[in-house]
Amino acid sequence: MAQMTSQTLYQALWNSADILRSKMDASEYKNYLLGLIFYKYLSDRMVVYASDQLEEKTTDLDKAQQIYTDAYNDKDLHDDLISNVSDEFGYHIQPDLTFTALIDKIDHGTFQLEDLSQSFRDIEQSSEFFSGLFEDVDLYSRKLGATPQKQNQVISDVMKQISTLDLVGQNTNDILGDAYEYLIGQFASDSGKNAGEFYTPQSVSRLITQIAMHGKEDVRGFTIYDPTMGSGSLLLNARRYSNERLSINYFGQELNTSTYNLARMNMILHGVPINNQHLHNADTLDQDWPIEEPTNFDAVVMNPPYSAHWQPSKGTENDPRFVSYGLAPKSKADFAFLLHGYYHLKDTGVMCIVLPHGVLFRGGAEGRIRKALLENGAIDTVIGLPANIFFNTSIPTTVTVLKKSRTTRDVLFIDASKEFEKAKNQNHLTDDNIQKILETCINRKDVDKYAHLASFDEIKENDFNLNIPRYVDTTEPEKPVDVVKVVADIKKNDEEIARLSSELAKNFDDLVANNDEAAKQLTALKELFKNE
Known part of the structure; x- marks a missing residue:
């Protein structure tokens, strides 16, 4: 199978969704397409690996399938083959249930959805690592068709559409992983407000990751934590900027099970070793996690739901995450997420969190938390982002950078609200925009109408209000009248x-x-x- 270019692969993946678009919205059909592509990847790489181990190296899937089938049915080779494959991947698929075998059944009119369902179950039951991975791919949903025959036909059509894609012949995991990331981004664009549940735009992810990792590109065993990880895209950006990428350990938690499964797939498709993935499906604010070593990280990156309601349980005021600063109001969990992330930051670490501007100036409990953070020197930088840059909201947002063990209590303010390129449906940060923000963060100097380094006394005079226009004047003087x-x-x-x-x-x-x-x-x- 000829190797595809990145752009060709991207487009082919996106075109595969055409069959499902008329039947359901993007927030639903993404589960089918991403699940089936992931299954093909697991199947193809296992079959090709098996043929290679049998000293008959080939990237021709039909040939590799035949080699695998023959060895699987050979009594002398069967046990060693299964042991070898399972040790390498943590799963194995019966020869008659591989993606290639199912395509052959489709071609001969003998395919049944139960074949695919059985293959999903076999993978999920191979180990705890794969448990529940395909639970969002409802092969028997009436949205696929009113009858079992129509459901069977739709899934067959999608599988045929992606059967031509080369998912194992790419040079690196980055090509396929980035293609998968592209697909998730396209689904986010089509999903509208629902997209905020699983995706942070890549330009924002790159900005946040570079700030969090600055000066630590050569750290071996770098740890990064996202307590609201979505599809894992924000975490995975660490690979772009590390010179020790294979040693990065990823820690992430996600409440939504479907999104959690998407993050697991995303990690595997990016070639992240199983031992480097530490992902958890639970409510970040309900019970603390992680609670076993390591519990503090080199970087914490977050894009939590904005101003979400939360319900602190009895005794939460004594929770180590919040006890030093107090509880965020029930109507707005923004500071609860911030304090959770900050609690899990190393003394030498950097935290970046995306939040609405209200956290900068609202009073009450939020004002008291903000004051305490400022008095402790925790808030390092406040960056105002452009409006309409996220899929789930058009409001302007802020990236707040926090650190521990700072020797000063000054705060750098950056007004990057005009740093964007207008796209069809929304704005995005260009590479130049990102570089300008990053360099300003590093230099920590005033830039006319763009950035101001405010002393603690100045912030105190403003009653600990961090509203950016108080510190960065972007108004243009009116021309004198003749x-x-x-x-x-x-x-x-x-x-x-x-x-x-x-x-x-x-x-x-x-x-x-x-x-x-x-x-x-x-x-x-x-x-x-x-x-x-």
């Missing part, structure tokens, strides 16, 4: 009006009324323009 010119222009205009009125009045002399009423109106008009 009064003499304005008066001259008015006089010139008056003279022109008088001239035109006089000419118009003369023209009225040529008009003749054809009745008494018209004569009255004509006389009135002549008098009016004589006065003018």
Whole structure:
């Protein structure tokens, strides 16, 4: 099978969704397409690996399938083959249930959904690591068709569509992983407000990751934590900026089970070793996690749901995450997420969190938490992002950077609200925009109408209000008015009006009324323009 270019692969993956688009919205059909692509990847790489281990290296899936089938059915080779494959991947698929075998059944009209369902179950039951991975792919949903035959046909059509894709012949996991990431991004664009549950735009992810990892690109065993990880895209960006990428350990928690499964698939498709994945399906604010070593991380990155409601349980005020700063109000969990992430940050670490601007100036419990953080020097930088940059909201947001063990309590303010490129449906940060923000963060110096390094005393004078316009003045001075010119222009205009009125009045002399009423109106008009 010929290797595809990245763009060709991206487009082919996206086109595969055409069969499902008319049947359900993107938030639903993404589960089918992403699940089936992931299953093909697991199947193809296992079959190709098996043929390679049998010393018959080939990337031809039909040939590899035959080699695997023959060895599987050979009593002398069967046990060693299964042991080898299972040790390598943590699962194995029966020869008659591989993706290639099922495509052959489709071609011969013998395919049944139960074959695919059985293969899913076999993978999920191979180990705890794969447990529940395909539970969101409902092969028997009536949205696929009103009858089992129609459901069978739709899934067959989607499988045929993706059967031509080369998912194991790519040079690196990055090509396929980035293609999968592209697909998730396209689903996010189509999903509208639902997209915020699983995806952070790549430009924002790159900005946050570079800030969090600055100066630590060579750290071996780097740990990064996202307590609201969505599809895992924010976590996986660490691979782009680390020189020790294979040693990165990823820690993530996600409440939504479907999104959690998507993150697991995303990690595997990016080639992240099983031992480097530490993912958890639970409510971040309900019970603390992780609670076993390691519990503090080199970087914490977050894009939590904005101003979500939460319900602190009895005794939460004594929770180590919140006890030093207090509880966020029930109507707005923004600071609860922030304090959770900050609690899990190493003393030498950097945390970046995306939040609505309200956290910068709201009073009450939030004002008290903000004051305490500022007094402890926890807030390092506040960056105002452009409006309409996220899929789930058009409001402008802020990236707040936090650190521990700082020797100063100043805060750098950056107004990057105008740093964007307008796209079809939303704005996005360009590479130049990201670089400008990053360099300003590093230099920590005033930039006219863009950035200001505020002292603690200055912040205290503002009653600990961090609203960016208080510190960065982006207004442009009005141009001075030339009064003499304005008066001259008015006089010139008056003279022109008088001239035109006089000419118009003369023209009225040529008009003749054809009745008494018209004569009255004509006389009135002549008098009016004589006065003018």
